[in-house]
Amino acid sequence: MRRRLPRPSEILPLIGTVDRSRTRIERRLERCSSVWDVRAMARGRAPRAVFDYVDGAAMSETSLRRSRDAYRRVEFTPRVMRNVADVALGIDVLGQPNDLPFVFAPTGFTRMMHSAGEAAVARVAAEKGIAYGLSTLGTTSIADLAAASPQTRRWFQLYVSRDRAQPEEWMREADAHGFDTLILTVDTAVGGIRRREVRNGLTIPPQLRLSTMAEMALHPRWWFDVLTTEPLSFASLSSTGGTVGDLLTRVFDPGVTGEDITWIRQNWSGCVMLKGIQSLDDARLAADLGVDAIVLSNHGGRQGDMGNVPLELLPEVVASVGGRTEIYIDGGIMSGTDVVAALAFGAQGVLVGRAYLYGLMAGGEAGVRRVADILEKEVRTTMQLIGARSVDDVRRVEVRLRGA
Numbered sequence: 001m002r003r004r005l006p007r008p009s010e011i012l013p014l015i016g017t018v019d020r021s022r023t024r025i026e027r028r029l030e031r032c033s034s035v036w037d038v039r040a041m042a043r044g045r046a047p048r049a050v051f052d053y054v055d056g057a058a059m060s061e062t063s064l065r066r067s068r069d070a071y072r073r074v075e076f077t078p079r080v081m082r083n084v085a086d087v088a089l090g091i092d093v094l095g096q097p098n099d100l101p102f103v104f105a106p107t108g109f110t111r112m113m114h115s116a117g118e119a120a121v122a123r124v125a126a127e128k129g130i131a132y133g134l135s136t137l138g139t140t141s142i143a144d145l146a147a148a149s150p151q152t153r154r155w156f157q158l159y160v161s162r163d164r165a166q167p168e169e170w171m172r173e174a175d176a177h178g179f180d181t182l183i184l185t186v187d188t189a190v191g192g193i194r195r196r197e198v199r200n201g202l203t204i205p206p207q208l209r210l211s212t213m214a215e216m217a218l219h220p221r222w223w224f225d226v227l228t229t230e231p232l233s234f235a236s237l238s239s240t241g242g243t244v245g246d247l248l249t250r251v252f253d254p255g256v257t258g259e260d261i262t263w264i265r266q267n268w269s270g271c272v273m274l275k276g277i278q279s280l281d282d283a284r285l286a287a288d289l290g291v292d293a294i295v296l297s298n299h300g301g302r303q304g305d306m307g308n309v310p311l312e313l314l315p316e317v318v319a320s321v322g323g324r325t326e327i328y329i330d331g332g333i334m335s336g337t338d339v340v341a342a343l344a345f346g347a348q349g350v351l352v353g354r355a356y357l358y359g360l361m362a363g364g365e366a367g368v369r370r371v372a373d374i375l376e377k378e379v380r381t382t383m384q385l386i387g388a389r390s391v392d393d394v395r396r397v398e399v400r401l402r403g404a
């Protein structure tokens with residue numbers, strides 16, 4: 001075969017040029033092809049104690065691992081030749097359209113991951129047409145979040161303090177600022193034992209050991225970001241001391257029961273979602289209590305360890321109470337295929353927690369946007385490749401868990 005020297009005009013188009021209109025971070029995010037890639041980027045950018053606060057779970061972290069592993073066991077029976085040129089990703093969530101089949105879950109202490117914090121998450125939620133839940137342990141106040149992103153469909157996640165005057169005040173404020181749904185988290189009778197936080201000295205305020213400080217010195221950008229913006233504190237709570245788990249135990253009421261739903265209905269006129277249901281019996285109880293929605297959730301494995309795997313529990317809960325309350329699920333969602341799997345097993349929609357926090361740590365608002373883009377693309381592609389034109393179609397797809 002005769003060889004020849006390539007002409008410059010043939011080589012030059014093959015060499016990528018740097019798009020100067022985007023920041024270096026945005027270009028790095030662009031090269032992340034999965035939420036796992038974004039997680040790896042976050043690990044490099046955030047101090048270990050911060051990354052571990054997000055990435056970690058309770059005790060042996062088995063619940064989190066099992067939740068993620070369950071999605072690896074999903075097996076669809078794809079259908080072909082279904083004309084999937086146009087695919088509708090939207091769902092109805094508590095009487096309103098949600099443009100994608102997932103929402104952003106409430107997460108505490110969000111500005112620790114990046115100063116852009118809850119406001120950035122809410123803005124991306126608005127861009128994507130999805131809801132976002134602000135946590136009681138948020139680092140942005142109810143009023144500030146509403147001001148930062150008035151277009152976002154806003155929910156407020158409630159932990160019930162021992163002193164009931166406080167949650168009543170939060171409910172009034174959330175209502176006054178246009179939050180339409182209250183998420184009552186019920187898997188938090190006491191704080192879970194999160195070993196990484198103890199080991200890293202991640203208490204509030206931080207009790208940093210020398211080794212932790214040294215590790216943190218490797219992340220000057222994070223320090224600069226934190227030290228040159230509004231000081232990091234809970235927006236609705238003044239109590240500090242111990243880990244976040246210790247705080248949950250000290251401040252919030254382990255005496256919450258189903259009867260508190262009556263008290264909530266007296267103080268809150270919007271929708272009520274019970275988050276943290278982990279058994280068929282409690283799902284039935286929740287439906288009997290007349291809540292508008294439940295979330296099958298073990299708090300991303302951050303509370304109890306060794307509990308039921310939400311995805312495995314989902315089909316029997318849907319069969320039992322599906323007509324009486326809306327059923328959502330969370331825990332371990334790291335890809336759009338995971339989202340589609342949850343829908344195929346009967347979930348109305350999915351809550352996503354860590355995934356967007358990895359984005360926030362990796363690149364602030366641009367990182368959250370990148371994660372939302374990745375999930376959206378993966379949801380769409382998965383739907384097209386299993387032959388589903390809508391989320392209703394997804395629910396008719398044949399699906400099973402291998403080894404179940």
Ligand SMILES: Cc1cc2nc3c(=O)[nH]c(=O)nc-3n(C[C@H](O)[C@H](O)[C@H](O)COP(=O)(O)O)c2cc1C
Nearest residue numbers: 105106107108135185299300330331332352353354
């Ligand atoms: C760092 C972090 C903080 C969280 N804080 C709260 C919270 O304040 N209130 C709450 O109801 N759930 C909280 N969650 C749980 C999430 O709402 C959600 O249930 C969980 O993240 C879902 O699992 P995933 O992270 O695997 O998506 C938190 C989760 C993480 C990762």
